Amino acid sequence: MISIKDLAKHLNISIGTVSRALNDRPDVNKDTRLKVLQAANELGYVANQSGRSLRQGTTNTIGFFIESGGENGSSNDTFSMEVLDGLQSVFSKYHLDLIVLPCSTEEDAEDYLKRIVARRLVDGLILTATQRIDSKIEFLSKTNIPFVALGRSETDNKHPWIDLDFEGVAQLSIDRLAKKGHKRIAIAISQNNLNLGTIFLNSYKDSLIKNNLDFDSDLVLHASSNGEGGYVIADQLLKLKNRPTAILLVHELMAQGLYRRLSEENLLAGRDLAVIGFRNSEQAKMFSPSLTSFRLSLRDLGISLAETLLSTMPAFQRHYPNKRLGYIWPMELVEGESDRFLIN
Amino acid sequence: MISIKDLAKHLNISIGTVSRALNDRPDVNKDTRLKVLQAANELGYVANQSGRSLRQGTTNTIGFFIESGGENGSSNDTFSMEVLDGLQSVFSKYHLDLIVLPCSTEEDAEDYLKRIVARRLVDGLILTATQRIDSKIEFLSKTNIPFVALGRSETDNKHPWIDLDFEGVAQLSIDRLAKKGHKRIAIAISQNNLNLGTIFLNSYKDSLIKNNLDFDSDLVLHASSNGEGGYVIADQLLKLKNRPTAILLVHELMAQGLYRRLSEENLLAGRDLAVIGFRNSEQAKMFSPSLTSFRLSLRDLGISLAETLLSTMPAFQRHYPNKRLGYIWPMELVEGESDRFLIN
DNA sequence: ATGAAAGCGCTAACAT
DNA sequence: ATGTTAGCGCTTTCAT
Numbered sequence: 027m028i029s030i031k032d033l034a035k036h037l038n039i040s041i042g043t044v045s046r047a048l049n050d051r052p053d054v055n056k057d058t059r060l061k062v063l064q065a066a067n068e069l070g071y072v073a074n075q076s077g078r079s080l081r082q083g084t085t086n087t088i089g090f091f092i093e094s095g096g097e098n099g100s101s102n103d104t105f106s107m108e109v110l111d112g113l114q115s116v117f118s119k120y121h122l123d124l125i126v127l128p129c130s131t132e133e134d135a136e137d138y139l140k141r142i143v144a145r146r147l148v149d150g151l152i153l154t155a156t157q158r159i160d161s162k163i164e165f166l167s168k169t170n171i172p173f174v175a176l177g178r179s180e181t182d183n184k185h186p187w188i189d190l191d192f193e194g195v196a197q198l199s200i201d202r203l204a205k206k207g208h209k210r211i212a213i214a215i216s217q218n219n220l221n222l223g224t225i226f227l228n229s230y231k232d233s234l235i236k237n238n239l240d241f242d243s244d245l246v247l248h249a250s251s252n253g254e255g256g257y258v259i260a261d262q263l264l265k266l267k268n269r270p271t272a273i274l275l276v277h278e279l280m281a282q283g284l285y286r287r288l289s290e291e292n293l294l295a296g297r298d299l300a301v302i303g304f305r306n307s308e309q310a311k312m313f314s315p316s317l318t319s320f321r322l323s324l325r326d327l328g329i330s331l332a333e334t335l336l337s338t339m340p341a342f343q344r345h346y347p348n349k350r351l352g353y354i355w356p357m358e359l360v361e362g363e364s365d366r367f368l369i370n
Numbered sequence: 371m372i373s374i375k376d377l378a379k380h381l382n383i384s385i386g387t388v389s390r391a392l393n394d395r396p397d398v399n400k401d402t403r404l405k406v407l408q409a410a411n412e413l414g415y416v417a418n419q420s421g422r423s424l425r426q427g428t429t430n431t432i433g434f435f436i437e438s439g440g441e442n443g444s445s446n447d448t449f450s451m452e453v454l455d456g457l458q459s460v461f462s463k464y465h466l467d468l469i470v471l472p473c474s475t476e477e478d479a480e481d482y483l484k485r486i487v488a489r490r491l492v493d494g495l496i497l498t499a500t501q502r503i504d505s506k507i508e509f510l511s512k513t514n515i516p517f518v519a520l521g522r523s524e525t526d527n528k529h530p531w532i533d534l535d536f537e538g539v540a541q542l543s544i545d546r547l548a549k550k551g552h553k554r555i556a557i558a559i560s561q562n563n564l565n566l567g568t569i570f571l572n573s574y575k576d577s578l579i580k581n582n583l584d585f586d587s588d589l590v591l592h593a594s595s596n597g598e599g600g601y602v603i604a605d606q607l608l609k610l611k612n613r614p615t616a617i618l619l620v621h622e623l624m625a626q627g628l629y630r631r632l633s634e635e636n637l638l639a640g641r642d643l644a645v646i647g648f649r650n651s652e653q654a655k656m657f658s659p660s661l662t663s664f665r666l667s668l669r670d671l672g673i674s675l676a677e678t679l680l681s682t683m684p685a686f687q688r689h690y691p692n693k694r695l696g697y698i699w700p701m702e703l704v705e706g707e708s709d710r711f712l713i714n
Numbered sequence: 715a716t717g718a719a720a721g722c723g724c725t726a727a728c729a730t
Numbered sequence: 731a732t733g734t735t736a737g738c739g740c741t742t743t744c745a746t
Contacts, residue, residue, distance in 0.1 A: 027488070029723060040733045045725055055731055072488030076423035077723030080738045085420070094454040107472075110438040114474040123491075126470030128451075130458040141467075144371070144416030253656035282656040289658040312597035312626040314633040373739060384717045389741055399715055421739030424722045 028071050037065055048073065079146065087123045088113075088335065089148035091162075093135065093155045094128035109176075112328020113152070120342060122149070136161045143169050150335050152176065156187070158224055174335040176327075177222065178352070186334045188327065188353045190305075192222055195320050195357055196229035196274065197236075199302045202359070203272045204237040207369030208300060212245040212270040214259045214280055226276050245270050249280070256283030263299075264291060271369055272300035278307055281317050281364070300365035305357075315363030322357045330355070372415050381409055392417065423490065431467045432457075432679065433492035435506075437479065437499045438472035453520075456672020457496070464686060466493070480505045487513050494679050496520065500531075502568055518679040520671075521566065522696070530678045532671065532697045534649075536566055539664050539701055540573035540618065541580075543646045546703075547616045548581040551713030552644060556589040556614040558603045558624055570620050589614050593624070600627030607643075608635060615713055616644035622651055625661050625708070644709035649701075659707030666701045674699070 030048075034041040039058065046054045047062035065071075079085045090113065092106065106126075114124050125148070129138040135155075139162055142148065149172070153162060156177030166173050167183035175187040196213075203211050213230045215223040227246065234241050247262050249255030259280065263269065264287070275281060281303050285295055295301040296315040303310060303319035310317040330353070337346035374392075378385040383402065390398045391406035409415075423429045434457065436450065450470075458468050469492070473482040479499075483506055486492065493516070497506060500521030510517050511527035519531040540557075547555050557574045559567040571590065578585050591606050593599030603624065607613065608631070619625060625647050629639055639645040640659040647654060647663035654661040674697070681690035 027490070030725095031723075041724080042726085042734070043732055046732085049725080051726095053731060058731080070484070070488065072485060074424075074723050075489040075491055076420045076429070077738095078725075079420035080418075080424050080722090080740085081724045081726080083738075094451050094458065107438050110472045111474055114438065114472070115476065118474065118476070123485075124472060126472060128454045128458065128468060128470060130455055130462065132459065132462065140414070141416060144414065145419040146371070147419055147467075253653050257656060279653075282653055286656045286658045286660075309597050309623075309626060312601060312630045314630045316630075374741095375739075385740080386718075386742080387716055390716090393741080395742095397715065402715080418739050421722095422741075424724085424738090425740045425742080427722075 027074075028069050029074065030071070030077075033062070033065060033069065033071050036069065037061060083146075084341075085146060085149050086121060087125055087148045088117055088150045088152065088332075089125055089127045089142060090152045091127050091129065091135075091139065091154060094130055108324035109328040109331070112325035112330075113332045114328075115325075116329050116332035116336070120336070127151075136165050139165060143171055150174075150339055152331055152335060156189075157181075172335060172338045174331055174338070176331060178225065184351065186338055186349070186351045188331055188334060188355055189225075190222075190322065191354045191357050192225045193229040193232075193354070195304060196226055197233045198320075198359055199274050200230065200233035200237055200239075203274075203300060203302070203365065204239060206272075206300065206365070206367070208270075208272040209239060209369070210242070210245065210268065210270040210272070211239065212247060212263060212273040213276070214247045214249060214256070214273060214284075215276045216251040216255075217248040218250070223276065230274065244268075247273075251277035252279045253282035253286075256280030256285075257287045258283070260284045260287030270299075272302070272365065275301065275303045278303035278305050278310060278317060278319055281310075281313055285313065295364045296362075296366040300367065302365055306360045310360070310362060313362075313364070315366070318362035318365045319360055320357035321360045322355060327355055371418075372413050373418065374415070374421075377406070377409060377413065377415050380413065381405060427490075428685075429490060429493050430465060431469055431492045432461055432494045432496065432676075433469055433471045433486060434496045435471050435473065435479075435483070435498060438474055452668035453672040453675070456669035456674075457676045458672075459669075460673050460676035460680070464680070471495075480509050483509060487515055494518075494683055496675055496679060500533075501525075516679060516682045518675055518682070520675060522569065528695065530682055530693070530695050532675055532678060532699055534566075534666065535698045535701050536569045537573040537698070539648060540570055541577045542664075542703055543618050544574065544577035544581055544583075547618075547644060547646070547709065548583060550616075550644065550709070550711070552614075552616040553583060553713070554586070554589065554612065554614040554616070555583065556591060556607060556617040557620070558591045558593060558600070558617060558628075559620045560595040560599075561592040562594070567620065574618065588612075591617075595621035596623045597626035597630075600624030600629075601631045602627070604628045604631030614643075616646070616709065619645065619647045622647035622649050622654060622661060622663055625654075625657060629657065639708045640706075640710045644711065646709050650704045654704070654706060657706075657708070659710070662706035662709045663704055664701035665704045666699060671699055 030041050030044055034044045044062050047059040117124050129135050151173040153173055153175040156175050156179045158180050160179045160181045163179055163181045178189040231241055247259045249258040303317040306319040306321040310319045333346050334349050336342040337349035374385050374388055378388045388406050391403040461468050473479050495517040497519040500519050500523045502524050504523045504525045507523055507525045522533040575585055591603045593602040647661040650663040650665040654663045677690050678693050680686040681693035
């Protein structure tokens with residue numbers, strides 16, 4: 027592999043000049059710059075990142091933290107891809123590379139982050155899998171590495187975050203169902219430690235009150251955020267002596283298992299039970315009946331995450347002067363068939 | 371952030387000894403080593419990766435290449451997570467970190483890889499999104515960076531690869547459907563450039579011949595590998611004057627849209643049309659009717675990918691002496707309800 | 715068993 | 731505008 031020394035020798039100029047030319051410094055002759063860039067291109071020279079990082083103390087790399095090993099029911103799969111693309115569309119403007127840092131199930135997330143930070147692998151981090159009490163946030167706040175969290179947390183150290191509008195979704199859903207005459211509305215929330223469950227549940231309660239509906243703890247169902255979880259929830263729901271007429275899901279994947287369990291009893295969403303899912307994924311439309319759920323642009327979310335992060339990084343914040351610290355990402359109702367019917 | 375110099379000063383010994391102690395060199399006093407490790411732990415010292423990389427010419431990092439921006443219909447989402455976990459379970463034994471390298475839709479994959487390789491970001495690569503003719507493979511073969519491809523390619527430069535058993539799936543499926551009396555069996559393949567489509571289609575043809583069934587090009591349907599694609603395919607299928615009685619899907623996500631379109635005509639998979647999906651994801655069981663498809667352990671696949679890669683890396687190949695270059699990953703039929711019925 | 719020092723590739727400060 | 735050189739943090743060779 028070719029180094030800057032080789033390139034300089036090849037051109038018969040000093041490595042200093044080569045470096046300056048490649049880094050677009052102003053104090054370099056136009057012709058020289060051209061020659062250098064051309065030679066670099068021809069010989070396929072790209073700066074060794076370790077050399078640069080060591081010298082500059084910066085890696086030009088942003089890390090996107092996730093937890094691998096989808097067994098735990100999050101499986102936010104398709105989600106990430108589009109978000110990643112949005113992130114990259116911003117970072118690429120500043121020649122920042124995005125890498126995904128998957129923390130294995132076998133490793134403690136905080137230990138993992140400690141290693142990443144200490145090794146100086148990235149200049150900034152995007153955090154996911156935010157928990158209600160989150161040691162990752164606590165740790166990162168102590169270091170001075172810039173980061174932005176996807177998801178609110180009660181562990182709030184004045185760090186920037188963006189979260190989905192769980193309140194809005196819960197409220198709009200309950201309002202809508204109440205208007206259709208539903209009195210007993212269940213809610214399916216995830217059983218893991220993520221913060222969103224709590225937020226969603228609280229908004230659900232508030233919205234019930236607003237609509238003069240009674241809260242019944244029997245109607246709060248817990249399961250994992252996937253198809254299986256939906257099946258379990260439908261099963262619990264069917265066993266209730268006083269069944270709800272509607273249900274609100276914290277994760278759209280749950281709909282699959284829910285529909286399945288209903289069909290086993292010859293019941294149908296949108297006829298026997300009103301169902302509202304959470305995120306309007308590409309799949310929502312393909313359910314039968316199609317799932318009423320909430321749309322958001324994941325790519326735009328990625329863009330906003332990137333901009334928020336950059337606004338906290340000294341080298342870039344001039345580009346993004348007035349970013350908010352916390353931001354609730356709006357979601358828009360997409361009417362489906364799954365909550366079509368009215369209660370007399 | 372603390373450096374090895376600080377640590378050495380703190381302990382009143384030379385940085386050479388500290389380095390040796392931390393790297394488990396034999397020629398260091400037991401007590402010294404203990405003291406160093408303890409101090410490192412206390413002060414939270416972790417070696418700066420750039421410094422190490424620069425000196426050693428190695429990064430102790432493996433890259434997992436993917437293409438971000440799921441619009442293109444691959445959306446292999448949940449897939450990756452489990453594979454990643456398998457990979458990490460192997461790499462962690464050797465203190466190798468795994469990072470995911472998402473190539474944005476806006477960037478050419480080969481250019482992206484060139485940058486990654488030239489910057490010396492990783493010691494080895496796992497390639498995905500393998501194409502029939504794949505410039506990524508061609509490029510990587512020219513460099514001397516170790517890599518393993520997930521997916522076969524006609525661009526074969528004696529590089530290691532692992533691929534799913536498309537032949538086996540096609541053959542078992544056709545045999546099974548033929549045995550149930552089906553004479554007209556359609557196949558839904560992906561419209562992108564990935565190699566798997568070709569392989570799947572060829573095996574399908576071969577298996578038809580083996581079962582004395584006629585090949586009809588009308589029964590080869592193309593669409594994107596997602597719910598939407600399944601909808602489109604069902605639509606095409608319904609328009610055929612001479613409809614097939616069974617269909618084989620190259621991607622299980624297609625089943626969603628297919629079921630949907632069928633339901634719009636009051637048709638049902640497993641009663642009016644036999645459907646066999648590809649991978650038995652967690653979702654398959656949650657379809658109604660449940661989807662006959664093929665199981666594989668993604669975690670084990672990840673483990674095998676990792677081992678294959680290591681077997682080509684000089685520093686590790688002694689641990690994995692006799693790995694094959696190419697390997698077809700077996701898949702096991704899981705009977706569902708979607709192909710239940712018999713043709714008289 | 716330990717210390718001293720070279721040098722990996724790069725950028726930036728200083729010199730010219 | 732260009733050349734020269736120190737030094738980022740680390741490992742490893744050569745002394746001792």
